[in-house]
Amino acid sequence: MRQPLLQLPTIKTMKYHSTNHQVPPATLKEAVLQGMAGDNGLYMPERIPRMSSQFLAALPYKTLPEIVERLATVLFGKDIPAAPLRDIVHEALNFEIPLVKVAKNRYCLELFHGPTMAFKDVGARFLARMMQYFTRNETVATNVLVATSGDTGGAVANGFLGVPGITVTVLYPKGRISRIQESQFTTLGQNICALEVNGTFDDCQRLVKQAFSDKELNARRKLTSANSINPARFIPQAFYYFWGYAQMPQGRDLVVAVPSGNFGNLTAGLLAKRMGLPVKRFIAANNANDVFGEYLRTAEFSPRPSIPTIANAMDVGNPSNFARIMDLYRGSHTRITANISGYAYTDAQIREEMKRTFDKTKYLLDPHGACASQALREYFETDFMANGFFLETAHPAKFKETVEAVLGRSIPIPGKLQAFMNGIKQTIGISNRYEDFKAFLW
């Protein structure tokens, strides 16, 4: 056989750096299995690839899986071969993400058609399958530990449901989460185990942290987290911004409003823009927790304890992905305010927006999407030539009591949510003492 004349260039994998820059860059596998960098920073791709103008021009003619396969290949294709990557994409996105027209210029990208009817399904399903790929040659099962105060448990548990080689243990505080939230991870069985902790959410978090730092336990069991800042949850969220753009009427400037808490979703949008997606401006929509809006106005970032609101998945006083935004813009307040606007609303304003939108258009908003819907309307008062979509991050029935009280009418629970409620609750009760949790994991 003839020797090739030229040595083929070795394919360099994409590296991920920590936003704190105190540890060496990691491979995708390392970043996904660690979740957070050793210096407590968040992982970011070292190079952000730019999509070609042909790809961008062809977006309106492509399907969601076609778009996502291409984007996933560009980002992950050097670390995961084509065939398994295609499977990951198709299994993760086994639901629709429709764009719905709500009013003139104002569209809604419905991200809530996944198993738990919240947008976190997208990131959790990608994470589960990427983790499965990276642990495929392990001989012992990987145990994902997750403490939840509500929705995360359901999204992670359903994301990992039936994924071979991985078990999930969800810890939740007894009597402190809603029945519908509880049912989303306590009725699943298979590789999902729910621990009802006689204590608070902080107790649950403490138990998980202690387990990760327990050398004796880690020598015996392979433990990992499904943290919300894991790059395999964060990066795939960039994909649906391209799909939103693809479904919009073309020809006008595009503005996108994002209901924000930890800002993972919005930062993924900024990543899409950096990859070439033509978005004129992003709008950070917040509830009374307006730390980011304050940063936009004053260039000062002052994290503080969160305030409870009716859009409670956004009750965050110290958004973790702020570090990623700083990283993307090299800390330049000028460049950040050139790309992002901020609007914040009180509970009364959120209720008003839900009611106004339903009365005028019959579109049912949940309290989180209502912040973004209102922000987009307010933005259009200054820029009426633009088109825009806002993200709807949860199905309104997930916040049934709030929505019904605002609209003064009952709303049906979709079959998918009802099915969880009809399932048989299977949980194991434990105390809040670490010895009990350790004995369970042993």
Ligand SMILES: *Cc1c(COP(=O)(O)O)cnc(C)c1O
């Ligand atoms: C988690 C969540 C958000 C906030 O998303 P971030 O990425 O943390 O900004 C918004 N709405 C709903 C319904 C959520 O569950």
